Amino acid sequence: MHILVTNDDGVQAPGLLALAQAMRPLGKVTVLAPDRNWSASGHVKTLDRPLRVRETILADGTPALTTDGAPSDCVALALLGLIEPVDLVVSGINPHANFGHDVTYSGTVTAAMEAVIADVPGLAFSLETPHNHHNPDYTPAANIARRVAKKVIAEGLPEGVLLNVNIPYLKETEFKGIIITRQGLRVYRDELVRREDPQGRPYYWIGGEAPTGIAESGTDFGALAEGYVSITPLQLDLTARTALESLRSWEWDSRPSPGGREKG
């Protein structure tokens, strides 16, 4: 069992170290992670520039690889043959939860997407650290990550499915359990913040308060609000199946199509 560990916070992030250490009892671990923070960077495939890879050392002395690419680039490089064949990709531990719409922005989650596209199981782990905690304890979350990875190694994942795992910030004895959820609804509270530089020219921050969510039962956000670890299976088929029929009922043009019938 060869496990690739990556993240979107950069190779020296403490959440990555905790995840790498948690995976070690399960197999051989290789770390290949970005050399900087790529939070909210999305699903990237870097095609317009080459990527550098260099060796580094984690805080516990573990050798690791780092690149100037995105989290999904790290996974692509690894699975295209930079390192020996990988059986499982784990990403994280992100210091903030990745709920709802976060999943397409999140480097943590898109790294796991990249694995699934290459037919390798992918798991994304995120910890819901309270806003005032700048030095979170990743130990309980890392133990959860090991349990989830162990189970996935034993059972396998359905084809095309990745797991988005969100872990509440609780002590080991406080978790209510693990539940399988659906993706919930994020509520973003972004605001445009206009400032002026010393020359009087405007610039803009995407600011505002941290996002919240709708704590509906059965969802990722709802599970964490109740003290459960949330595991949401995600797929890369985004087809809105419930919309297919209504769109097919539209008359796409009253005039005959130039040169052909309209087929709804």
Next chain:
Amino acid sequence: MHILVTNDDGVQAPGLLALAQAMRPLGKVTVLAPDRNWSASGHVKTLDRPLRVRETILADGTPALTTDGAPSDCVALALLGLIEPVDLVVSGINPHANFGHDVTYSGTVTAAMEAVIADVPGLAFSLETPHNHHNPDYTPAANIARRVAKKVIAEGLPEGVLLNVNIPYLKETEFKGIIITRQGLRVYRDELVRREDPQGRPYYWIGGEAPTGIAESGTDFGALAEGYVSITPLQLDLTARTALESLRSWEWDSRPSPGGREKG
């Protein structure tokens, strides 16, 4: 009707000009697009640096706005109030198709995702330009884009749904029609290309042949192979519903959970 036009190829791309011109009969058009190419850049929210916005002029003399942010940042800036309220966001016309798994990588598509997150209808337009065409004719595709946008303005889109529109490279008289499809399967043919710089240090390209796809009937890729315009409704709920049951049947741990029951 106020229509925001953006893209992922940069504000001076001819596909954007064709789209902006095509939208003009439908309402007021504002162009806000990146100042460089962001292809395969994914769904980005730039929070770690401020964004600049400057005025520019398109090749036909149209005033436009451009930023150093990603396509999804352009949409966020606009919808957060940089410009007056927007009723419809259109993105493109991308000079390459966006099929299957492309949708989470694609700046063209993620711009439309950003619109939908803000409850504004979003449409992504991509043209399947043949590989040897470096100066494609966007006119037929732009006419299709106007027809689709006109229909969406008249009918409205289901909540949370964006449209991923792929247009075959055909003359007006050659289109077989418009069909509503599901997201198909991309086949990537990426290869790791290792090179050495003049100092003998390695660097890596994600290279290989252009992706292909599985031309299954009813899918985006299948529709274009048959000469149809493909419209795929997409949603941002990625929950793999078919996997929920099997994951719930797993025993997550044989030992009792520390401090609580396991709930499948």
